[in-house]
Amino acid sequence: MNSIVSSRVFRNYYRQRTANQWHKVEAEGGVPGAIRPFLAGNWKMNMVPRSGVALAARIFDLCRGVKDVDIGLAPPFTGLSMLSDYIKPDFLRTEYDLGRNVFLLAQDTFFESKGAFTGEISPEMLAAIGVDRVIIGHSDRRTNLGKYFGFGSSVARRLTREFLTKELERLKAKGGADPKIVAALEHLVAEGNQEILAGTAKFFEEELKQRAGESDEAIQRKVHAALGQGLQVILCCGENLEARDTHETFTLLERQIRIALDGVSPRAMHDLIIAYEPVWAVGEGAEPATPDQISEVHDFLRNLIMDLYGEQVASSIRILYGGNVKPDNIVEIMAIPGVDGALVGGASLRAKDFADIVKFGLEK
Ligand code: PGA
Numbered sequence: 001m002n003s004i005v006s007s008r009v010f011r012n013y014y015r016q017r018t019a020n021q022w023h024k025v026e027a028e029g030g031v032p033g034a035i036r037p038f039l040a041g042n043w044k045m046n047m048v049p050r051s052g053v054a055l056a057a058r059i060f061d062l063c064r065g066v067k068d069v070d071i072g073l074a075p076p077f078t079g080l081s082m083l084s085d086y087i088k089p090d091f092l093r094t095e096y097d098l099g100r101n102v103f104l105l106a107q108d109t110f111f112e113s114k115g116a117f118t119g120e121i122s123p124e125m126l127a128a129i130g131v132d133r134v135i136i137g138h139s140d141r142r143t144n145l146g147k148y149f150g151f152g153s154s155v156a157r158r159l160t161r162e163f164l165t166k167e168l169e170r171l172k173a174k175g176g177a178d179p180k181i182v183a184a185l186e187h188l189v190a191e192g193n194q195e196i197l198a199g200t201a202k203f204f205e206e207e208l209k210q211r212a213g214e215s216d217e218a219i220q221r222k223v224h225a226a227l228g229q230g231l232q233v234i235l236c237c238g239e240n241l242e243a244r245d246t247h248e249t250f251t252l253l254e255r256q257i258r259i260a261l262d263g264v265s266p267r268a269m270h271d272l273i274i275a276y277e278p279v280w281a282v283g284e285g286a287e288p289a290t291p292d293q294i295s296e297v298h299d300f301l302r303n304l305i306m307d308l309y310g311e312q313v314a315s316s317i318r319i320l321y322g323g324n325v326k327p328d329n330i331v332e333i334m335a336i337p338g339v340d341g342a343l344v345g346g347a348s349l350r351a352k353d354f355a356d357i358v359k360f361g362l363e364k
Contacts, residue, residue: 038341040072041348062355074105281323
């Protein structure tokens, strides 16, 4: 099998990365190997343990001898143990001529180490079964509503008023409702008793927060907990369609990154990878972001890391793209300056597709 480094596509990747101002530190003896491309498959809620091992075996078979890229596999929690036993470096070397470039990824972690947290898994538990890296803040776990914009009471009030209006209409249409209740509702909708509205809105707000998934603050705690256990972190960020349409993309991304990384030291940043995943580009039927869109966000993110941590960290951190990465667009995506790899969902469940993505740099 050809070495990827000897191939044209990979050389181009390397050249653009080298030409990039961020490369300077590498040349000066910065973090060795930090710019190796990282291609990670997020299996989401798919694969029972045995099918996961079978899929991994097919991928490794197709990726025989590929040593110049890092490969990540993220099965669901239940598949981690079995896959961990399977992907021991010695075995991978003798069986598939792979190096220590295969990483076991968890899809999430909780931030507490133990206790009464039914259903949660701690970073300690992941580390104990050989997990290398953990995905944190995936958009499947964040939500569009509220968390992106900090669900505010004005939204809650609007929802409350809409709810009350509908309720009023329903009662009127049904007929026979207690006239006092109808009058009270009419008054609330028309005048808006601020106290009652605020109270009801608060209730909605809490309710929605409960259901809205992970907040930036929870993600921050997870990042700290994972790094504290020696796990590397793949921190996901990305805007939803509403944010893109209202030109809030950068504000939102900045908020996600600043909060998630609050308190993370420059040293710890060497164990952190960022994945930019525009929510609107993720999943079946969606279109991937265009090279221009990817490029401007990756630049923005690297500049943000530069502001927060300085040049050395900014030059060595890997920033991946995720959102409908497929064998037929991986070469184009990896050619975008500042893209250091991909987080792949759907295509990572098909051995041949994922292997082709991993081997993006090999001559066909
Ligand atoms: P997709 O998912 O490749 O299926 O769009 C990407 C992801 O969610 O990580």
